[in-house]
Amino acid sequence: MALSKNNLKEYRENAKLNLKISDVAATSFVTLYCHAIESQSNDPILNDPKAVEITNELNKILSNSENKLYQDLVNGKxxxxxxxHIAIRARQYDRYVNDFLKDSPEGVVVNIGCGLDSRFLRIDNGKVIFYDLDLPEVIEIKKQFFEENDRYHFISSSVLDHEWMSMVAEHEGPFLFVAEGVFMYLNQEDVQSLILTLQSEFPGSELVCEVFNSLWLKEPLRSIMNFKLQRQLHLGKDAIFNFGIRDSKEMETWNTGIEFLDDWSYFDSDEEKLGWIKIFGWIEFIRKTQWTVHYKLN
Ligand SMILES: C[S@@+](CC[C@H](N)C(=O)[O-])C[C@H]1O[C@@H](n2cnc3c(N)ncnc32)[C@H](O)[C@@H]1O
Structure with a gap:
């Protein structure tokens, strides 16, 4: 249940507990604050009033923390x-979901590693069945701000604990799985096993997921990336990238029936706010440092 004023006070008083989340779970705060900041900017890429509401509440809690990441977030740094980038990505994933719902208005969407994102509110067509899946510590926070209903549900589980699939499989589908900014934190074998299980449990489903370029997982590029995550962003030491692919079609080689549909990179966006950085988009290695692939799992 979303919080009443009294509950919210209690939540704030207990906030120290809730701050003790894993480094990977804390990355959900970063994307949430990006959504909130962009939503309050001129000509916003993303309109996400819920993110603004949540960050206003979280500021009251996080401002008591000495954690550098939280201080940066509260101070808008x-x-x-x-x-x-994060706002363009969220808008693009909303588009993927909207496109899926155009053909299948009553389809089932699973937002894997949803964080504190409010995609359901942004895309709800009144018919979709929508699951937000994340680690229990993140869902616990999410429950303070969002209400479940007969079409909107939380799954409080690691995506790697495949038991969650039985709950979703009760529906007829069709199914769309989206994983925005998630798989790079997992291991190669885990991502592979997850996708192969999705293929066998949900034949005909679609998967949209962000991937990292495995070239960047080799030294010295790996150290540069981890430096960026930890020293510049102040993410914790466990929030590191582990999984990557070299090419958009690579997952097709994992099993017959996995069919590449399309891919998307930030550089494909005509968003003016990207500015001068767009000029590097023609360099494949940069265009595909971190990008999105779309597959059908036949
Ligand atoms: C960078 S955040 C992205 C959140 C959201 N998708 C967004 O774009 O705003 C990464 C999210 O992946 C979640 N995550 C990481 N490993 C996970 C796992 N094994 N199972 C479920 N969620 C996981 C984290 O808890 C976090 O919420």
Whole structure:
């Protein structure tokens, strides 16, 4: 249940407990604050009033923390480029979901590693069945701000604990799985096993997921990336990238029936706020440092 004023007070008083989340779970605060900052900017890329509401509440809690990441978030010290990238990405994933719902208005969407994102509120067509899945510590926070209903549900579980699938499989589908900014934190074998299980449990489903370029997982590029995550963004030491692919079609080689549909990179966006950085978009290695792939799991 979303919080009443009294409950919210109690939540704030207990906030120290809730701040003790894992480094990977804390990355959900970063994307949330990016959505909120962008939503309050001129000509916003993303309109996400719920993110603004949540960050206003979280500020009251996080401002008591000495954690550098939380201090940066509360003080709005996130790089403009990061805010723009995260907002463009969220808008693009909303588009993927909307496109899916155009053909299948009563379809089932599972937002894997949903964080504190409010995609359901942004895309709800009145018919979709929508699951927000994340680690229990994140869902616990999410429950303070969002209400479940007969079409909107939380799954409080690691995506790697495949038991969650039985709950979703009760529906007829069709199914769309989206994983925005998630798989890079997992291991290669885990991502592979997850996708193969999705394929066998939900034949005909679609998967949209962000991937990292595995070239960047080799030294010295790996150290540069981890430096960026930990020293510049102040993410904890466990929030590191582990999984990547080299090419958009790579997952097709994992099993017959996995069919590449399309891909998307930030550089494909005509968003003016991207600014001068767009000029590097023609360099494949940069265009595909971190990008999105769309598959059908036949
Ligand atoms: C960078 S955040 C992205 C959140 C959201 N998708 C967005 O774009 O705003 C990464 C999210 O992945 C979640 N995550 C990481 N590992 C996970 C796992 N094994 N199972 C479920 N969620 C996981 C984290 O808890 C976090 O909420």
């Amino acid at each position: 996130l790089k403009k480029e990061l805010v723009t």
